[in-house]
Amino acid sequence: MADEVIVLTGIKETLDALKEFDKDAVKRFNKVINNELRGAERDAKGLISEDPPMSGWRKADAAKGRTRGGAGWPGWNAGEIKSKITKTKAQGKVRGDYTTSAGALLNKSAAGAIFETAGRKTQAGFGGGSGAQFLRTIGNRFGKASRVVWRVVDKDRARIEENVAHALEQAKADLQKHLNKERA
Amino acid sequence: MAVGAVVARILTQYSDKGSKAASKDIGKLGKSFDAFAKKSAKAFGVAALAAAAFAVKIGKDAVEAAVADQKSQALLANSLRNTVGATDDAIAGVERHITALQKQFSVADDELRPAFGRLAAAFNSTTAAQEAMQIALNVSAFASVDLATASDAIIKASQGQYKAITKLVPGIGAATLATKDFGKITDKVSKLTGGAAATRAETLEGKMMGLKLAFGEVMETLGYALLPVMEKFATLVTTQLLPKIEAFVALNKDKLAAGFQVAAEMAFKLLTVAIAFSDWCANNMGIVKGMAALIVGMFAVGRIAAFVTAIGTITTAMALLRTTAIGTAIANAFATSGVSIALGAAALATVGLGAYTLNNMMKPEAVAGKKGISPRGNANNRDFSVDPYTPPVVKGLEDFTTGLNKSTKALKTAQTMQDKINAEAVRQNLARQKSLSGSTALAVGQGGKLYMPNSGVNVVVNNAGSVVSNEDLVTSIVNGIERTTRRSFGTVGAFDRL
Numbered sequence: 001m002a003d004e005v006i007v008l009t010g011i012k013e014t015l016d017a018l019k020e021f022d023k024d025a026v027k028r029f030n031k032v033i034n035n036e037l038r039g040a041e042r043d044a045k046g047l048i049s050e051d052p053p054m055s056g057w058r059k060a061d062a063a064k065g066r067t068r069g070g071a072g073w074p075g076w077n078a079g080e081i082k083s084k085i086t087k088t089k090a091q092g093k094v095r096g097d098y099t100t101s102a103g104a105l106l107n108k109s110a111a112g113a114i115f116e117t118a119g120r121k122t123q124a125g126f127g128g129g130s131g132a133q134f135l136r137t138i139g140n141r142f143g144k145a146s147r148v149v150w151r152v153v154d155k156d157r158a159r160i161e162e163n164v165a166h167a168l169e170q171a172k173a174d175l176q177k178h179l180n181k182e183r184a
Numbered sequence: 185m186a187v188g189a190v191v192a193r194i195l196t197q198y199s200d201k202g203s204k205a206a207s208k209d210i211g212k213l214g215k216s217f218d219a220f221a222k223k224s225a226k227a228f229g230v231a232a233l234a235a236a237a238f239a240v241k242i243g244k245d246a247v248e249a250a251v252a253d254q255k256s257q258a259l260l261a262n263s264l265r266n267t268v269g270a271t272d273d274a275i276a277g278v279e280r281h282i283t284a285l286q287k288q289f290s291v292a293d294d295e296l297r298p299a300f301g302r303l304a305a306a307f308n309s310t311t312a313a314q315e316a317m318q319i320a321l322n323v324s325a326f327a328s329v330d331l332a333t334a335s336d337a338i339i340k341a342s343q344g345q346y347k348a349i350t351k352l353v354p355g356i357g358a359a360t361l362a363t364k365d366f367g368k369i370t371d372k373v374s375k376l377t378g379g380a381a382a383t384r385a386e387t388l389e390g391k392m393m394g395l396k397l398a399f400g401e402v403m404e405t406l407g408y409a410l411l412p413v414m415e416k417f418a419t420l421v422t423t424q425l426l427p428k429i430e431a432f433v434a435l436n437k438d439k440l441a442a443g444f445q446v447a448a449e450m451a452f453k454l455l456t457v458a459i460a461f462s463d464w465c466a467n468n469m470g471i472v473k474g475m476a477a478l479i480v481g482m483f484a485v486g487r488i489a490a491f492v493t494a495i496g497t498i499t500t501a502m503a504l505l506r507t508t509a510i511g512t513a514i515a516n517a518f519a520t521s522g523v524s525i526a527l528g529a530a531a532l533a534t535v536g537l538g539a540y541t542l543n544n545m546m547k548p549e550a551v552a553g554k555k556g557i558s559p560r561g562n563a564n565n566r567d568f569s570v571d572p573y574t575p576p577v578v579k580g581l582e583d584f585t586t587g588l589n590k591s592t593k594a595l596k597t598a599q600t601m602q603d604k605i606n607a608e609a610v611r612q613n614l615a616r617q618k619s620l621s622g623s624t625a626l627a628v629g630q631g632g633k634l635y636m637p638n639s640g641v642n643v644v645v646n647n648a649g650s651v652v653s654n655e656d657l658v659t660s661i662v663n664g665i666e667r668t669t670r671r672s673f674g675t676v677g678a679f680d681r682l
Contacts, residue, residue, distance in 0.1 A: 006196065007196050007197065007198050008195060008196065008197045008198070009197065009198040010198075011197050012197075033195070036194070037194065040194060084189075091197075091199070092191065094199045098198060098199055099196045099197065099198055099199065100196070100197060100199045101191070101193045101195065101196065101197070102195035102196065102197040103193075103194045103195035104191050104192055104193045104194055104195070105191075105192045105194065106189045106190065106191055106192075107189060107190040107192070108188070108189040108190075112190070113188075113189070113190050116190045117190060148190075149190060149192040150190070150192045152192070153192040153193070153194050156194075157194055160194050160195070161194070161195065164195055
């Protein structure tokens with residue numbers, strides 16, 4: 001995960017105001033965001049293999065769940081995992097630093113979430129038990145946690161932010177131009 | 185956004201949603217701080233007052249300590265100048281020495297200076313005095329006496345009087361004393377008492393004394409800082425304030441005296457009246473209670489004053505009715521105002537209570553056996569005259585009552601006249617009926633039955649159907665009569681005989 005993020009300001013306000021003057025400019029801005037998110041989504045889905053990451057990871061859900069709070073270990077269904085990797089522009093909960101999401105990738109499936117985050121909190125080799133070997137293996141094969149959507153975001157965030165910020169500046173410039181024209 | 189999903193933010197934007205809440209919270213916090221500030225200001229105000237008072241106390245003590253210290257220094261300096269011809273530098277050196285002794289042995293400089301002064305005078309040297317002072321300090325600690333006693337004993341010893349020193353330091357020995365050598369004697373004394381002062385300074389008592397002295401030094405230092413201020417203040421008071429006060433008093437002494445006299449007289453009068461009034465209240469508690477009831481009643485009457493105004497309107501209307509109409513109209517109007525009359529009665533009762541109380545108060549004879557209103561409790565001396573109280577509402581109610589009585593009287597008159605009219609009408613009707621007796625009389629009853637007086641012809645009108653007009657009724661009657669005459673006389677037209 002990246003430690004630094006660029007906080008964009010005035011997206012909603014700019015677009016709301018710009019909508020009054022130039023709807024095409026709004027569309028252009030949205031197109032930039034959608035393209036970037038779509039590309040990230042595509043890249044994230046590309047990280048999901050058809051075969052399970054490990055041989056013992058069955059493709060079907062556990063018939064009788066005893067783990068994960070009784071839900072059982074989720075099967076590796078590549079289609080479901082991919083379908084549940086989506087993009088969103090919805091505003092999430094406002095954090096304590098007064099920021100919220102303007103664009104994000106979601107990994108909503110249970111198997112996808114396990115593959116994404118396994119070993120983030122519990123390091124392989126600690127605690128023993130059946131999970132230790134799983135964590136070691138998945139770590140050895142696919143690297144540390146953040147293996148799907150976060151990997152893509154970490155890889156492409158700078159480029160995406162730059163492109164979106166540029167588009168936003170363009171939108172602001174368009175808005176200013178319209179405002180100046182209106183004032184004149 | 186999905187719940188439970190792994191969310192990887194790509195774009196982050198600023199939202200003022202939380203900041204508004206935070207701003208609101210900060211606003212509340214600010215208010216809380218304001219409230220706290222106000223409260224704490226009060227609390228700190230109290231503390232500040234206490235601190236100010238304490239500061240004044242400290243300042244006072246500091247100035248006093250500084251003054252005492254200054255006096256002590258001045259005396260020592262004067263003594264040294266007079267006895268050993270000490271220069272200012274020498275005096276300053278002595279002061280430094282005394283300060284060092286004070287810190288080292290926890291002995292107050294106020295105690296050191298007089299002793300040093302006497303020693304210097306006795307030995308005619310500040311250096312010798314310093315050495316003797318060291319011995320005296322040890323003797324003082326050894327014998328648990330004050331420094332003045334120890335130093336005096338040393339001075340006496342230097343003059344050949346050994347009783348005091350042997351009393352304080354018993355182990356000097358007769359042989360040493362017999363030598364009458366002050367050097368040997370002091371050496372012996374130093375040997376016996378050496379280190380006593382330092383040892384005493386290391387004890388708890390000595391340390392406490394050292395602490396006290398250190399605090400005293402601080403106070404003196406503070407006092408020295410305050411002294412110029414105090415001097416300036418004293419100068420200001422002396423040179424500016426007091427002369428102006430004196431000038432003011434000189435110019436206005438007569439007026440001031442007269443004013444004080446008037447104020448005193450007024451105060452005396454006020455006090456006399458206050459005492460007399462309280463005395464009157466105590467002696468006339470019944471009247472006081474009556475006044476209270478009257479005041480309460482006046483409030484109640486005030487509330488119904490508007491209603492009484494309405495009563496006045498009703499009274500006027502009824503008076504008009506009395507003069508313009510007689511009979512059921514008045515009776516109906518009277519009946520519909522029954523509720524108002526009841527309320528009016530309540531108002532009357534309320535006012536009556538107040539009036540009754542007032543009358544009791546206004547009539548000395550009504551409160552027989554009790555004292556009247558007097559500031560001095562004297563029934564014959566009515567300094568507190570009170571005008572009779574006649575509120576407007578009383579007059580309105582009186583008018584209402586008068587109108588009501590007149591209306592009632594008029595109603596009775598109307599009823600009497602109506603009775604007379606009815607009686608006359610009945611009488612005239614009977615007379616007419618009597619005049620008609622002996623001829624055919626008509627009366628219409630239900631079912632066609634007609635009951636007539638005993639004499640004359642009985643005519644039965646067959647009008648089983650509804651009679652729609654007088655003409656129909658007359659036609660029916662004529663036809664009936666004709667039938668009757670045909671049966672009686674056998675011919676048509678006999679009706680003309682009637």
